[in-house]
Each structure stands twice: as structure tokens, then as C-alpha cells.
Amino acid sequence: MFEQFFQVKAFFQVRKQYGVKPGLERIYKLLDLLDNPERKMNAVHVAGTNGKGSTVHFLNQALIANGYTVGVFNSPSLKGLTGHILCNDNSITENTFMYYFNKVYPFIRQLDEQQRHPTEFEILTVIAFLYFADHTDIALVEAGMGGREDTTNCFDPILSIITNISWDHTEFLGKNIESIAYHKAGIIKKNRPIIVGEMSDNATSVIYAEAQKKNAPLYRMGDAFQYKITNVKGNHQTFQWGTISGINMEIRLQAAGGHQVQNASLAIMALVLFEKKGFRLNRYDYLKGLITAQLPGRFEQIHSRPAIILDGAHNPAGAQAFKETLEANFKNTENHLIFAVFKDKDLKRMLEILEPHFSTITLTTFDHPRAAEVEQLGEIGIHAELRNDWRHAIRQISFEQKDEDVCYFITGSLHFIAMVRKYAEDMTEWL
Structure with a gap:
């Protein structure tokens, strides 16, 4: 067992040697050995080529403003090892991280002895899920790479979001948009809503096919919901947001760029679906949360x-x-x-x-x-x-x-x- 956090950091530094290993066999085994914490948390899964972190941040601020205890799992971290796991905007403490790491460590050793070495990211994911199961009302889980074979694709979400699809990680996800979309579409779960941002027709057709196969209600930007930017002044933007069912809102952001309006629009659609699922949400409060959201590392x-x-x-x-x-x-x-x-x-x-x-x-x-x-x-x-x-x-x-x-x-x-x-x-x- 580890008693000092510098020992934990040294362990993770060495663990980088196992690199990126797509596939879910190791993460499922670790979760099973730990009594499946992923089944004990309410969570949203977010994938996409760009915009995952911003969409998660907007959703996080809106839920916190409504009094929820919200966990976030993100990668990469802007605040070191503990910064991968947030609770109400704060990184978990080193002692808390070490407590959950020590719970996982015996099972890491067990898999190591079987030559099934869990990767750094797999271990971080399990620690996050253990923490979220114990401490959060809602968790927002950002996919690391792709979706279908990504380490985080091991739980049944409240809903999923695919922000967009473009060229990235082609050595793992494939050399064309359809292949990349196929990997992203892997986070779509049976009977669970999927929210989709703007993307090419080729990518959209792949997403639609997966949603139909899983009987997953699909909410596409431009169809189920739309936005219109009405004012831009420096880092402040105002836009109108509405659904085909007649919900309309005016939203203000402290974030530059039209792409951030798109990301916020995805988060708002998620909030509307949360309300439909019975979550207690006050629109005035979550719009206030969106106004105050400031995005670290994004302009x-x-x-x-x-x-x-x-x-x-x-x-x-x-x-x-x-x-x-x-x-x-x-x-x-x-x-x-x-x-x-x-x-x-x-x-x-x-x-x-x-x-x-x-x-x-x-x-x-x-x-x-x-x-x-x-x-x-x-x-x-x-x-x-x-x-x-x-x-x-x-x-x-x-x-x-x-x-x-x-x-x-x-x-x-x-x-x-x-x-x-x-x-x-x-x-x-x-x-």
C-alpha cells in the first residue's frame, strides 16, 4: 500500500510504459473485482473530436447551480494527477486519490501477474468511478479517444453526447470519417438518449444507424434543437436556443467563438432531457450557471x-x-x-x-x-x-x-x- 502521494505519482509515471491499449477486457475485469462501481453512479458519457471538455464544463456549471454534487472525469488534466477527477469544480485531494488508489492496487497487481497490465488511463477511470459512486449525484465522463473501444465505454449512462466528428487519432480510429464515426457511435447505449452536434452527412448516417440499432432516441443539432447567435462583444455572446417542441431560451456566455455556442447548445439539450427524466432543475439557475462558466484552456x-x-x-x-x-x-x-x-x-x-x-x-x-x-x-x-x-x-x-x-x-x-x-x-x- 502507498502512504505518500509522491509514491503514487511515481507509480503512474512508470505506468506510462503500457501506453494506449484499446479494448475493454482489462477495465471490465478491474471493475468486476471492485464490485462494479460503474453500476452505482448516475453518469453522462461525452465523446467527440473536439468540444468534449467545454460541453462537460457547461453542463457541470449548470448542474452545480441547481444544487447537485457533480463529478467530472476528464483527460488530459490541466491540474496534475488529481485534476482528472473533479467534484463540484475542485480536484479531489491527494489523500482521497490515494485512498481509492490503494483500494484498486491489489487488483492491479493481480492482473499484472497474469500479464494483463492495466494502463494508466484504465486505473484512473476505475478510481474515478469508485469516487463518483460514493460521493456524487451525477458524474460527467469524458471519453479519452474514440468511444467504442475507449476505456470509459464501460457503463450505462443517463444519456450520451457526441459533440462532433472530424479527423483525429486516425492511427487508432481509421483513415476515413465513417470509421471515426463508427468508433464515436460506440458510446450509444440501448434505449438511452443520444445528443449529436453538427457533423458531415457521412458521419451522421453512421450515428443514425447505430442509434436505430440500439433503439436510442436521437436529438440532432439543427433538427431537434437549434441556436442563433444574436450578439457578440469580446468574450461575451448571447444566443437564442430552441427545440422543435417549442422550448425557447435566451442564453449568455462568457466564452469566445461560435464553436462554444455549439458546445453550450449540446449541454442545454442534455439539461432539457434531464428535466424530462425527472431531475429537479430550475432553468433560471442553470442559465445563471452557464453565464458564469469560464473555460480553462479554451481561449x-x-x-x-x-x-x-x-x-x-x-x-x-x-x-x-x-x-x-x-x-x-x-x-x-x-x-x-x-x-x-x-x-x-x-x-x-x-x-x-x-x-x-x-x-x-x-x-x-x-x-x-x-x-x-x-x-x-x-x-x-x-x-x-x-x-x-x-x-x-x-x-x-x-x-x-x-x-x-x-x-x-x-x-x-x-x-x-x-x-x-x-x-x-x-x-x-x-x-
């Missing part, structure tokens, strides 16, 4: 004069959404970019999307086995400065420069953004 401003903005645009679709938000809000400013991302992404396409919008671009890397090295980024051929040390790239920002027309954007992998956020918290100049 998040962490400094003013000069403006420094973080965004986890970790694939081409994310880069496109980032670019559109940039054009809408920062077209008259001098913009500078610091960029680092995983090597298995479409690096060339991402940088082609971003390059025209920045006066300078710095390409860098970070400590992760999947991180693209600066040499790989440099081979793409755009005009950019290469920096092996991302901290040095950030220290090059001129904090004496108080011009409101100069902005620095730091984007790429959410793992990278998490490191930058932690670094920013420790830099007194940024406070």
Missing part, C-alpha cells in the same frame, strides 16, 4: 497588457475554430504564436491554417513521449523560430510592453497547455 486569457491567451487547438478542426475566433476578436491586433503539439497530428494542415494570422510564430516542444520535436515542426517549411525550451519561448514575451494592440497566443496540445498554465501560476510576473 483562456491569463494576462493583460500584453494579452496572453491559451487555447487547446490540438488538431485541424480545433485550429480552424481557433482561427475563426481569432479573426472575430483579434483582427486589428499584432498577434504572436507559440505552438507545440503531438507528433501524430496533422501538423502541416494545422500550421497552414494558423500561419497567415500571426506576425511571428515560435515552434517548440514539451516533455511527453508523443510531443513533436522542433526538428519535425521545422521540416514543415513555414517561417518560424524554433525553440527546444518552451519556457524560454514564454520568457521572451515582453512584459514591459503595455500596448493593448499586441497579443500572444499559446496553443496546441492540451498537455502542453496544462504545463503552461502551471508555469504561469508560478511566475510572479504574470500575477
